[in-house]
Amino acid sequence: MSGNRRGRQKLETCASCGRAVPRGKAVEYSSRTHFTTDLKEDNVTYTGFVDQYYCISCAKHRKIFEKKKQQAQRLKEKREAYG
Ligand SMILES: [Zn+2]
Secondary structure, eight states: OOOOOOOOOOOEEEEEEEOOOTTTTSEEEEEEEEEEOOSOEEEEEEEEEEEEEEEEHHHTTTTTHHHHHHHHHHHHHHHHHHH
16 A cells, blocks of 8 residues: 555556556657558558557667657657658
């Protein structure tokens, strides 16, 4: 009965190692995915963003933090460009 008083956080499974990580600690990372259904006649391609969660060690290993930094920089640049 100590520490986290925000109630139970939803657990996310790490997309890399399958470890259960609470939302607050998991690193969210959205990646573009392609789904292709190569049936005989219909060629349907779905593209979408899928939110994946990684535990901290996997995020570090995959350099997601750096990517997030780059994204933040890009956003900053955009904001500066538009005023
Ligand atoms: Zn992991």
